[in-house]
Amino acid sequence: MSSPVQSQSPLSMIADAGLPGLLIRELPARGILNLRGQTEQKVFTEAVSSMVALELPGPNASAVNDKLTVLGLAPDEWLLLTAAGDQADLAADLRTAFGSTFAAVTDVSSGYATLEISGAGARELLARGCSIDLHPRVFGTGRCVQTLLAKAGVILMYADDRPVFEVMVRRSLADYLWRWLHDAARDVGFARAGA
CATH class of the missing domain: 3.30.1360.120 (Probable tRNA modification gtpase trme; domain 1)
Structure with a gap:
């Protein structure tokens, strides 16, 4: 049986830099989902709101609760930041909630x-x-x-x-x-x- 893939930081060989002031x-690594959709589609916005318990912020704004941060990147694009490992279930739940609605959610955590x-x-x-x-x-x-x-x-x-x-x-x-x-x-x- 093969061992699970371990995530490694691209900065694992460098120590934190503490400077005066x-x-x-x-x-630490976290789950990152790229979300695309149209806010004019009620099914999309309701699905996201029910899954993340936040309203989607506009571009250049963020929304935060105790489990998730949502970053507004564009009128139809957001990043969802979760605890590491939580992104797969959230992505699956969102895809199910979207049904046939034009929307996409992609795990970009490792990037x-x-x-x-x-x-x-x-x-x-x-x-x-x-x-x-x-x-x-x-x-x-x-x-x-x-x-x-x-x-x-x-x-x-x-x-x-x-x-x-x-x-x-x-x-x-x-x-x-x-x-x-x-x-x-x-x-x-x-x-x-x-x-």
């Missing part, structure tokens, strides 16, 4: 790594490689956006007012982005922890 760390950037220096660091206005009046809690960070395509979410940002990046670019963030942190005047 700033913490960069990789978040992303998520970095958390927190602390007083988080905005300044992200601004070094991102053209999005990150001021709290514009990009506050509950906001998300698809953008470029240091030329890497990312999904950036403002998770809470401490401040805490989450950066979802393709696994193949995770090591590059981690190293860029660490170097940029030094460039903006942060010293390495313990230095």
